[in-house]
Amino acid sequence: MAGRVRDLALHLLDRQVLDTDGRAVGNVDDVELHVPEDGSPPYVVAILTGPQALGPRLGGLLGQWLVFLSNALARNQDEEPGRIGWELVTDLGSAVTVAKSRVELGVHANEDRAREYLVDRIPGARDAGS
Amino acid sequence: MKSLLKIFLGILTAIGGFVDIGDLVANAVIGARFGLALAWVVVLGVIGICLYADMSGRVAAVSGRGTFDLVRERLGPRMGLANLLASTFVTFLTLAAEIGGVALALELATSVSYLLFVPLVAFGVWIVVWRMPFERMEQAFGILGLCLLAFAVALWQLGPDWSQLLHQAVHPSVPDGEGHPTYVFYAISLFGAAMTPYEVFFFSSGAVEEGWSRKDLRTERLNVYIGFPLGGLLSLAIAGCAAVVLLPQGISVDHLDQVALPVVLSLGKVGFAFLIVGFVAATFGASLETALSTGYSIAQYLGWQWGKRTAPREAARFHAVVLVAIILGAMLILTTLDPVKVTEYSLVFSAVALPLTYFPILVVANDRDYMGESVNGRVVNALGTFYLVLLTVVAIVAVPLMIATKAGQ
Amino acid sequence: MRGADLLGLPVVGPGGEELGRVLDVRLVQDGPLLGAFATLRIEGFVVGHHRVASRLGYDRVDAQGPKPVWWAVRALARRNRYLRWEDASVTAGGVTSSRADLEPVPAIR
Numbered sequence: 001m002a003g004r005v006r007d008l009a010l011h012l013l014d015r016q017v018l019d020t021d022g023r024a025v026g027n028v029d030d031v032e033l034h035v036p037e038d039g040s041p042p043y044v045v046a047i048l049t050g051p052q053a054l055g056p057r058l059g060g061l062l063g064q065w066l067v068f069l070s071n072a073l074a075r076n077q078d079e080e081p082g083r084i085g086w087e088l089v090t091d092l093g094s095a096v097t098v099a100k101s102r103v104e105l106g107v108h109a110n111e112d113r114a115r116e117y118l119v120d121r122i123p124g125a126r127d128a129g130s
Numbered sequence: 131m132k133s134l135l136k137i138f139l140g141i142l143t144a145i146g147g148f149v150d151i152g153d154l155v156a157n158a159v160i161g162a163r164f165g166l167a168l169a170w171v172v173v174l175g176v177i178g179i180c181l182y183a184d185m186s187g188r189v190a191a192v193s194g195r196g197t198f199d200l201v202r203e204r205l206g207p208r209m210g211l212a213n214l215l216a217s218t219f220v221t222f223l224t225l226a227a228e229i230g231g232v233a234l235a236l237e238l239a240t241s242v243s244y245l246l247f248v249p250l251v252a253f254g255v256w257i258v259v260w261r262m263p264f265e266r267m268e269q270a271f272g273i274l275g276l277c278l279l280a281f282a283v284a285l286w287q288l289g290p291d292w293s294q295l296l297h298q299a300v301h302p303s304v305p306d307g308e309g310h311p312t313y314v315f316y317a318i319s320l321f322g323a324a325m326t327p328y329e330v331f332f333f334s335s336g337a338v339e340e341g342w343s344r345k346d347l348r349t350e351r352l353n354v355y356i357g358f359p360l361g362g363l364l365s366l367a368i369a370g371c372a373a374v375v376l377l378p379q380g381i382s383v384d385h386l387d388q389v390a391l392p393v394v395l396s397l398g399k400v401g402f403a404f405l406i407v408g409f410v411a412a413t414f415g416a417s418l419e420t421a422l423s424t425g426y427s428i429a430q431y432l433g434w435q436w437g438k439r440t441a442p443r444e445a446a447r448f449h450a451v452v453l454v455a456i457i458l459g460a461m462l463i464l465t466t467l468d469p470v471k472v473t474e475y476s477l478v479f480s481a482v483a484l485p486l487t488y489f490p491i492l493v494v495a496n497d498r499d500y501m502g503e504s505v506n507g508r509v510v511n512a513l514g515t516f517y518l519v520l521l522t523v524v525a526i527v528a529v530p531l532m533i534a535t536k537a538g539q
Numbered sequence: 540m541r542g543a544d545l546l547g548l549p550v551v552g553p554g555g556e557e558l559g560r561v562l563d564v565r566l567v568q569d570g571p572l573l574g575a576f577a578t579l580r581i582e583g584f585v586v587g588h589h590r591v592a593s594r595l596g597y598d599r600v601d602a603q604g605p606k607p608v609w610w611a612v613r614a615l616a617r618r619n620r621y622l623r624w625e626d627a628s629v630t631a632g633g634v635t636s637s638r639a640d641l642e643p644v645p646a647i648r
Contacts, residue, residue, distance in 0.1 A: 027433030087574030115446035
């Protein structure tokens with residue numbers, strides 16, 4: 001486990017994040033690095049997920065538009081990106097697995113909104129499809 | 131015995147599900163103008179889709195992930211986004227065309243204006259996506275789609291000069307009165323119809339929905355390599371009917387009536403009834419697939435929980451996107467844009483989007499991280515690369531040709 | 540600081556010469572323990588000129604098909620170099636290397 005090499009763009013970014021139930025939480029849209037004061041190398045302290053994290057990576061007009069769209073749905077500006085602390089990570093394979101369920105993580109403003117305002121109002125929303 | 135039945139069912143579903151409004155329109159239009167002189171394009175397209183569908187099915191079975199999931203992981207968010215925008219636009223256009231197709235088929239059956247059927251069709255598509263289990267949905271519409279075999283039966287009944295038809299197919303030439311650019315333009319449309327982007331996304335996401343794993347690979351290959359070519363033969367039967375009945379009379383295809391004419395002439399009311407069932411099943415099935423594909427691609431790119439295998443409230447954004455796509459698609463058809471024209475445009479744009487959507491599949495299918503030992507073999511890679519080059523050429527040439535020939539006037 | 544902010548930063552040598560851009564950040568899992576796992580600590584930067592080639596990862600892993608793509612990407616990635624954290628100084632505007640010549644990128648696995 002220790003000493004394993006993981007290149008940021010090649011192995012970490014854009015990977016799927018799964019919760020304890022194996023459900024998709026989101027992607028690793030970016031990571032938060034802590035920069036130590038003594039000049040030793042920075043290290044990853046959190047996974048960032050959501051349009052606020054992805055937007056700046058797409059860059060330019062497209063990225064700004066994505067952030068704007070997501071904020072418009074949120075009806076509040078400057079929403080912070082979804083943050084999953086590194087201490088919650090339980091596995092780092094081809095996907096990143098974290099210890100809590102999606103609901104507990106609370107990184108899903110848009111999913112919760114879609115569920116609350118639309119999906120839950122339609123009968124049959126709780127039945128599995130197949 | 132049970133697995134044999136499963137394989138048989140899978141192949142039938144693949145045949146019946148192969149043809150959609152794009153194939154119906156393209157093959158009929160071309161059969162009525164060029165006879166079977168473009169049959170080689172269907173063959174080329176079927177080989178291409180078999181190759182790439184097998185690749186994306188294998189990727190899904192081995193890695194448990196859908197294509198778009200892996201496209202963004204492998205190629206980065208920018209390339210993934212370009213891929214997403216191109217394919218979603220084309221798939222949405224195809225969705226609108228398919229909804230229009232169902233409505234047109236119902237109009238053909240009842241003589242009630244197709245516009246009145248559109249909201250009904252949209253609601254029908256949505257409710258099936260919402261409620262019907264995935265595998266049953268695929269099988270039901272796939273097998274009902276086999277009613278389109280009426281075209282094959284009709285062609286047989288018409289007693290055409292088979293040697294002449296074969297000669298046309300094997301010696302492709304531009305008929306008198308048609309220019310070379312028009313010929314190539316129609317070849318591209320036919321190619322776009324055979325290799326429409328949503329087919330691979332749906333196939334790979336569907337594999338994940340049905341929980342395929344390595345042990346399903348043999349079934350998957352049989353479905354693809356037997357089912358799809360037979361579906362291609364059905365496409366050729368549609369072209370053949372048009373070639374035999376419409377071409378000599380100089381009847382061009384602008385509407386579903388003309389597509390049905392050869393079957394009505396040779397098989398009467400019974401044939402017509404089968405045809406209507408087949409039309410509706412094929413286009414309704416394709417509406418389901420394109421609506422779901424729109425949801426699959428967006429959800430997989432953005433990392434949302436997706437699919438029908440979890441309850442809708444567990445995949446709320448996915449279902450919201452599918453619902454919006456259906457509504458917007460229906461609205462597009464309600465603007466009274468001719469659905470046949472929408473279909474023809476969707477084919478050209480499909481052709482343009484093809485290299486962008488197929489290149490990532492080739493890359494991912496070669497990645498040992500996801501595929502382990504099941505990476506592409508040398509032959510598959512050689513063929514896959516050849517097709518990619520071909521698709522790039524087609525994509526570059528498609529729009530200029532469309533403008534130059536005024537969309538094949 | 541966000542990880543993605545580092546990607547694409549211009550890299551210059553001690554004399555100001557252009558060395559390329561940050562194509563990737565090498566992380567090693569031997570940082571402080573947070574929860575069950577040691578965190579990923581920056582070890583160095585992959586520096587080069589062609590982002591696409593690096594993105595596909597062909598420059599750092601075993602051969603994979605299709606062959607023409609692999610050859611093309613390897614050719615583009617041939618000039619990629621590795622800059623260790625100790626030799627680098629990072630600001631918001633770019634990265635400065637204290638060494639003019641950098642080592643080739645160490646392969647993974």
